[in-house]
Amino acid sequence: MKTDMTLRMSRRAILLSGAAAGVAAMLPGGMAWAQSAGGTAVMTIAPEPNAMVSAFNSASPVAVISGKMVEGLVRYDWDLQPQPELATGWEIAPDGLTVTFTLREGVKWHDGTDFTSADVAYSIMELLKQHHPRGRAVFASIERAETPDDHTVVLHLSQPAPAMMAALAGWESPILPKHVYEGSDPLTNPANNAPIGTGPFKFAQWERGSHIILERNPDYWDEGKPYLDRLAVRFYADPSARVAAFEAGELHLGGDGPIPLNEVARFRDNPGFVVEERGIEMNNSLDILECNLRNEHLARVEVRHALMHAINRELMLGTVWYQLAELLTGPIPQSLPHFHTDDVPAYPYDPDRANQLLDEAGFARGAGGMRFTLRLIWPAVGDTYDRAGQFLRQQFREVGVDLVLQSADVPTFIRQVYQEYDFDLSMFPSSVTADPTIGSHRFYHSDFIRQGTPFVNASGYDNPKMDEVLDAAAVEPDPDKRRALFHEFQRIAMEDLPILPLARPIYVTIANARLKDFMTGPEGVRNGLGAAWLEA
């Protein structure tokens, strides 16, 4: 049985590959005639990436720069459905155990070598599956990659892996040239800092601490693109410096919330700038409170329910996130509409109910009106969590819970939370990614109680029913059945509440109004910028 989605996708894919590349290029904007070619756009990435290829380091800054030079098998449309990139078509067998990709012909690597199926097989089996931080999990089921001809790759799986189809974008799972990497230690290959890809821009220069220069790839397969001659990436350590650079017209583009939240409104009112809220739908980074269930108070589910009732999140939205956030109903945000449901237990702001729950749990108010003390730790990244910590401290005091705040730098945070379990509540950005099997599974499944591994189940939460649902969803090839399983996941998660989901902050992209078509899909500024152009 072939799924609806697959059918629809492959038909469109085949249609597109048959059409002239130029027509395809005109489809999204429909404004191809108005575009002017040439010019240099300046963007910023914060902080400066540590590498140029996202195969071995999946940090967000690396993904942004990587996406300009190297590409993936597919890209995604606004409905998060795969679209052709290096693959023009794909077919998932009814049993979900083989996936066949038809590759684009006439694609050349930046060094002039032809791109073939051998590159794809090598990238997946030898690079991504071995060395990508998420790759071992995402590609775990792939047993071998077969290359019957130069433009076909067949992946053979031990079990269906529906989540894999959501992780094939170039900035996440880049396809790299076999002839450059073969026989070397991939982690120290010089091409990691000077990539040879198939993307719209070629690497030219990296002056560390200052800037990166990328040049237009004249042999790009999508004829006519990229429109820009050059792309310069400059680094500003200080967010206020970024504000000044935008205002002085020196900077055209910055994603992932490049300026302080309290400046966003001013930029939105200024016709010289565009503030774009889309382009983070593949990431779905959530601000959450993870409870350490080893704590005698937090081990009680009533206490967790009470804490959720104690937070006035409507008020928090303005105070902490400056209205730039989606309040969550559960672990899956509305930005993943094909998985989200709000038919789950809810905990509206109700201090009376919270007090009642805590009383019933047997934690009466003691001297000073406090029932017990909890320690809240968060990584010191930006100032949102500092505000959130202060806010939560006030809210929890109302119900007799004293909060001790600790802001720690990232390595300290990870050591303390994931290695030492030395925390009560942990507030951090937890990414669902484009598929909950990749992003949420690790926080809720008991198999992921793995001391010493960062960003997994640190709460100690263990519910066999939850494990069963997550396991089933990971290998369910039928989209409707899979969605039902994830709805069940959200209900159990909100009933047990090992994690208090707060909000999905919206990391805006800021652009100078002269820069057009910089946002082409849910990958945001991670896209290749082949379509971007500067108004004269």
Add this chain to the structure above:
Amino acid sequence: MTARRHRSTFRYIGKRLIHAAFTILGIAVINFLLLQLAPGDAAEALAGEAGTADAEYMESLRRQFGLDRSLIEQLGAFLLRIVTLDFGWSFRHGMSNWDLIMDRLPATLLLMGASILLALIGGIVMGVIAARNVGRLPDRLISVGALLLYATPPFWIGLMMIVLFSVKLGWVPTGGMYDVIGGKTGFAHVLDVMWHLALPVLTQAFFYLAIYTRLVRAGMLEVLNLEYIRVARAKGISENRIAYRHALRNAVLPLLTVVGANIGTFLGGAVLTESIFSWPGIGRLMFDAMMQRDLNLLLSILVLSSIFVVIANLLVDLLYAVINPTVELK
């Protein structure tokens, strides 16, 4: 006479260099041990940025970074590298620490040198003017100005100057070291760098300018009342010559001591100025290395910085003898 003096100078320098070698080794060991106190390691920092990792990935990172070896082994390897001037490889950046540092050091030295020079010259001129007009309007203005510069946080001055001169007036760029798009060469490039240098140098120099002004003013006032100045006046030497040739020479010695001690602080202050002005220097590299627990890189920077500060201080000490020939080097 001069031959003996030269010989003693060389013996002095030799002695100081041997001291310096031990000082630097001591600094290296203390730094190494202090940094071990920072919780979390490079693998955890990397995983923190990636937002994801599995146990195998962490283990392979630790093996790659050499973090799986014992502390003593790591310290031994580190000291061996220092002694052989091999600064090792930064796995975070995928290039050698030496190249990384040498890429960034010139920018910091330029910023540091220019701001020390500005603070020194400005401080001396202002200090002398103030001392010669003590109690009168120029002295009052200079003293109040110096107090303001001394009391205002440099980062605030920096940001305000960006808002005024870059955003509102558009005279100078907001940051960076040169125009990365224009690709200027030769003299145009030099001018371009100076253009970018203006605000960072002012920001970095202001605080020290204020200190030096006050130091020179106080030193001058003290010296101007001494007997030998009165003698010089009696001999009919012009006031300008007295101020700059006779008084300043002695008034400037305490200033020199302070500048020598400040060289390390200038290097430290670079982190702030470099952040505000996106100046591609060593300060930022150092800060990021700390945040990323790239301890090999951080230690390499710290050792090189301490070598630099020790040498700079030695030069300052030698300068004493040049400015005042009665100072003996021992």
